Amino acid sequence: MIQSKLTIVVATDAQRGIGIRNSLPWRLKEDMAHFKRTTMGHPVIMGRKTFESIGKPLPNRRNIVISRNRDWRHEGVEAVTSIDAALGLIGAVPACVIGGAQIYAEALPLTDRLIVTEIGKTFDCDAFFPEIDTKRWKEVTREQYHSQENGFDYAFVTYERIQEN
Numbered sequence: 189m190i191q192s193k194l195t196i197v198v199a200t201d202a203q204r205g206i207g208i209r210n211s212l213p214w215r216l217k218e219d220m221a222h223f224k225r226t227t228m229g230h231p232v233i234m235g236r237k238t239f240e241s242i243g244k245p246l247p248n249r250r251n252i253v254i255s256r257n258r259d260w261r262h263e264g265v266e267a268v269t270s271i272d273a274a275l276g277l278i279g280a281v282p283a284c285v286i287g288g289a290q291i292y293a294e295a296l297p298l299t300d301r302l303i304v305t306e307i308g309k310t311f312d313c314d315a316f317f318p319e320i321d322t323k324r325w326k327e328v329t330r331e332q333y334h335s336q337e338n339g340f341d342y343a344f345v346t347y348e349r350i351q352e353n
């Protein structure tokens with residue numbers, strides 16, 4: 189079977205923080221719009237805690253939620269018990285992995301591309317993204333911005349996996 193291309197979509201702070209008490213540490217509306225544009229039309233794969241922090245399926249996207257609890261279910265969601273099962277569902281269709289920390293860590297070795305919103309400020313966080321190893325990942329695009337509303341810089345950055353021969 190041809191395996192789909194996986195893209196991780198994540199927003200990180202200056203210390204790779206991504207969450208606090210099962211929610212986002214910041215509110216950056218430009219990033220919400222970027223997330224929507226990036227994921228629209230693609231299957232989204234997420235951990236059960238991230239799904240519960242969002243609270244409902246993301247519209248116009250196939251929502252795949254990973255939980256070890258075989259009985260976990262929610263309307264509008266396809267529930268699976270492993271990352272492999274999620275990959276089995278999507279087949280060759282490109283998909284986005286949208287968190288959280290546990291699922292990012294497990295999916296990173298299987299991923300080809302990272303779309304990262306890098307926020308230039310440190311927040312109080314209890315969930316983190318793994319370090320992006322520059323021997324394995326190369327930065328291919330970077331758009332730099334400043335949020336007047338929040339008073340911090342942020343960048344939309346794309347990394348691609350360096351192919352090993």
Ligand code: NDP
Binds near residue numbers: 241
């Ligand atoms: P996750 O969203 O990664 O969900 C964890 C759950 O996923 C586990 O409790 C388990 O569910 C299930 N799970 C994980 N690994 C496996 C596996 N191998 N097989 C089967 N099920 C598995 O939770 P985290 O706590 O790590 O991350 C949540 C945090 O991340 C929140 O603060 C959230 O706001 C933040 N976040 C931030 C993002 C950003 O871009 N800044 C994006 C997404 C989330 P169960 O317990 O049901 O078995």
